[in-house]
Amino acid sequence: MSFVVLSFQMELANGSKVQEFILLGFGVGQQERFLLLLFFTILYILTLAENITIITLVLLDTHLAQLPMYILLSNFSWLEMCYVSTIVPRMIFDLASPHGIISFRNCFLQFYFFFSLGGTESFLLSAMALDRYLAICHPLRYPKLMSPTSCYALVASCWVIGFLWYSTAVILTSQLSFCGPNVIDHFLCDSGPLLSLACPPLGIVPIITQHFMNTLIMGNAFFVVLSYIIVVITLTKTSNQGSHRKALSTISLHMAVFTLFYGPLAAMYLTPGGENQSEVTKAVTVFYTAITPFLNPLIYCLRNDQVKEALRRLLKEKGGIVDKKGESINVGKK
Numbered sequence: 001m002s003f004v005v006l007s008f009q010m011e012l013a014n015g016s017k018v019q020e021f022i023l024l025g026f027g028v029g030q031q032e033r034f035l036l037l038l039f040f041t042i043l044y045i046l047t048l049a050e051n052i053t054i055i056t057l058v059l060l061d062t063h064l065a066q067l068p069m070y071i072l073l074s075n076f077s078w079l080e081m082c083y084v085s086t087i088v089p090r091m092i093f094d095l096a097s098p099h100g101i102i103s104f105r106n107c108f109l110q111f112y113f114f115f116s117l118g119g120t121e122s123f124l125l126s127a128m129a130l131d132r133y134l135a136i137c138h139p140l141r142y143p144k145l146m147s148p149t150s151c152y153a154l155v156a157s158c159w160v161i162g163f164l165w166y167s168t169a170v171i172l173t174s175q176l177s178f179c180g181p182n183v184i185d186h187f188l189c190d191s192g193p194l195l196s197l198a199c200p201p202l203g204i205v206p207i208i209t210q211h212f213m214n215t216l217i218m219g220n221a222f223f224v225v226l227s228y229i230i231v232v233i234t235l236t237k238t239s240n241q242g243s244h245r246k247a248l249s250t251i252s253l254h255m256a257v258f259t260l261f262y263g264p265l266a267a268m269y270l271t272p273g274g275e276n277q278s279e280v281t282k283a284v285t286v287f288y289t290a291i292t293p294f295l296n297p298l299i300y301c302l303r304n305d306q307v308k309e310a311l312r313r314l315l316k317e318k319g320g321i322v323d324k325k326g327e328s329i330n331v332g333k334k
Contacts, residue, residue: 018178018197021107023100025091025187026282037095043294044088050297051077054307061310068146069135069250070307072128073300075155079124080293083117086110087289091187100187104178107189112170114188114289115213118265120162122220125258127154129227132254136231136247165216169209173198176205186282188289221262228255256299264288 026036058064058074065071090110094100102110131151134142173191176198184193191209195202228251235247264284301307 018104018180018182020101020103020182021189021197022183023094023102023187023189024183024185025094025100027185027279033095037092040088040092040095040290043290044084044092047084047088047290047294047297048081050294050301051081053311054297054301057307057310057314060314064306064310066148067306068131068148068151069128071148071151072124072131072155076121076124076128077297079117079121080296082113083121084290084293086113086117087188091290094187102189107194108170108174111173111189111191111194112167115166115170115191116163119165119216120159121261122216123158123162124155125254125261126220126223126227127158128254129224129258130154132247132251133227133231137234166212169205169212172205172208176202186285188285190285217262217265221258221266224258253299257296260292260295260299261288264292 026033028036054077055074058070087110090102131146134145138145169191173194176195178197179199181197184197186193191213195206195209198205231247231251264287267284268281268288
């Protein structure tokens with residue numbers, strides 16, 4: 001690795017422009033690299049399997065497919081699959097290869113999709129909070145306000161806004177001059193490392209980048225927290241203890257996912273020095289790019305009675321089909 005870094009620095013010293021970046025990754029030995037490779041490969045496969053299971057349940061179960069909360073949940077699962085696939089396969093590839101060289105184009109593509117999908121997830125969490133607010137605070141108007149058509153329109157708007165939100169910051173960053181060095185002390189192309197490698201003057205690009213990120217995180221976080229505060233206040237005034245407990249259980253699941261997503265993001269991008277590349281920063285990034293997408297389906301499914309009931313119905317239907325086929329074969333033999 002050191003030879004590759006040295007050779008690239010010699011080329012850049014001759015005045016050439018950066019065409020490739022070197023991702024240093026985790027900076028561990030060969031044995032640790034193999035263990036990390038095995039860990040992230042298993043984690044990635046399990047994450048895909050969990051989210052595919054949720055999407056399949058919602059699509060095959062006619063009851064869940066008509067409920068706005070599960071339309072949002074299935075789209076959230078699809079988003080998680082895209083989000084983790086933007087980072088983890090490249091991470092696995094770099095752990096398996098002797099040097100993590102990534103082209104300028106691919107680096108900024110990863111940068112764009114990483115932040116766009118993260119932004120979409122932020123807006124989708126707000127949409128899920130809005131759904132619970134309307135369901136509990138405006139139950140009579142809820143079927144009309146959150147019809148399946150309205151719900152899909154809301155989901156589409158989350159994707160569109162999420163992919164447009166950070167595009168200006170990515171374009172402006174890509175237009176900066178990168179004349180060396182080209183070594184990124186990280187396992188992905190993030191805004192902090194890229195801006196630190198850009199040649200001055202940077203102009204207002206760092207300010208715009210931070211502004212877009214702060215507005216995205218703080219705006220959506222404020223909306224989610226405010227929505228659930230109003231929901232909890234409304235629930236305290238209800239006399240139906242059964243529906244009260246069920247609603248609070250659902251909200252607690254949403255808040256757990258909200259905390260897993262926004263907690264590391266706040267530590268990374270809102271606190272002073274959050275973008276300094278260190279082992280702690282890498283660990284935090286691993287948490288919200290690889291571990292959180294694995295935990296979210298478990299949080300939603302293990303304590304969600306409707307999801308578990310839909311899974312039982314699906315397994316029962318499959319078992320019934322097998323029994324009918326077996327019975328028809330036996331009759332034929334007779």
